[in-house]
Amino acid sequence: xxxxxxxxxxxxxxxxxxxxxxxxxxxxxxxxxxxxxxxxxxxxxxxxxxxxxxxxxxxxxxxxxxxxxxxxxxxxxxxxxxxxxxxxxxxxxxxxxxxxxxxxxxxxxxxxxxxxxxxxx
Numbered sequence: 166x167x168x169x170x171x172x173x174x175x176x177x178x179x180x181x182x183x184x185x186x187x188x189x190x191x192x193x194x195x196x197x198x199x200x201x202x203x204x205x206x207x208x209x210x211x212x213x214x215x216x217x218x219x220x221x222x223x224x225x226x227x228x229x230x231x232x233x234x235x236x237x238x239x240x241x242x243x244x245x246x247x248x249x250x251x252x253x254x255x256x257x258x259x260x261x262x263x264x265x266x267x268x269x270x271x272x273x274x275x276x277x278x279x280x281x282x283x284x285x286x
Contacts, residue, residue, distance in 0.1 A: 166191045166192050167190070167191035167192060167193060167264055167266070167275050168189070168190050169187055169188070169189050169260045169261075169262055169275055169276060169277035170187065170188050170190070170260075170277060170278075171185060171186070171187045171258065171260045171278070171279060171280040172186050172187075172188075173185040173186050173280065174258060174280030174281045174282045175281075175282070175283070176283045176284075176285065177250055177282070177283070177284055178250075178284070178285075179250060179251060179252055179284055180249060180250065181250050181284070182246070182248045182249075182250065183247045183250060184244060184245070184247065185244065185245040185247065185258055185280060185282070186242060186243075186244050186245075187199075187201075187242060187243045187260030187277055188240070188241065188242045189241040189242070189264065189275070190241070193241060193265070193266065194265045194266055194267055194270075195264075195265045195268075195272075196238070196241060196262050196263065196264050196265070197218055197262075197263035197264070197265065197272045198215055198216065198217050198262070198263045198272075199215065199216055199234075199243040199260070199261065199263070200212060200214060200215035200216065200234070200243075200261045200262075201213040201214050201215075201234060201243070201245045201258055201259070201260060201261070202258070202259045202261055203254075203257065203258045203282075204256055204257050204259070205256040205257075206256075208256075210259070212225060213225050213228055213232065213245070213258070214233075214234035214245060215234070216234045216235070216236050216243065218238065222234055228247075228254075231248050231249045231250075232246065232247050232248070233245070233246040233248075234246075243260065243262070245258070247282070250284045251284060252284050252285060253284075254282060255282060255285065256281075257279040257280065257281050257282075258281075258282055259276055259277055259278075259279045260276070260277035261274060261275070261276055261277075262275050263275075
């Protein structure tokens with residue numbers, strides 16, 4: 166019924182840039198917060214950046230100044246522009262969205278299956 170699909174992952178050199186996109190589809194009334202999480206090998210999943218329906222953003226300290234999250238409410242997409250990438254940014258990146266299915270209900274969390282970002286020389 167609801168699907169989140171990430172795209173844009175891949176292999177990049179340190180200092181390079183990459184743009185991740187996530188598109189929500191299916192039976193959706195509205196979307197509250199959206200965000201990007203990542204999970205590196207041997208580590209727990211962590212929040213990278215989030216954005217509210219009104220456009221307020223929040224970033225992990227490790228990516229502040231380098232990453233930018235944005236969303237297009239009409240397209241139901243959220244993007245993550247990643248600049249000045251470091252090897253420690255290597256992880257599987259997951260899209261998350263709090264989605265309202267019906268006008269009278271509250272949101273529920275949905276996850277994409279992830280896209281791999283590898284930063285290596």
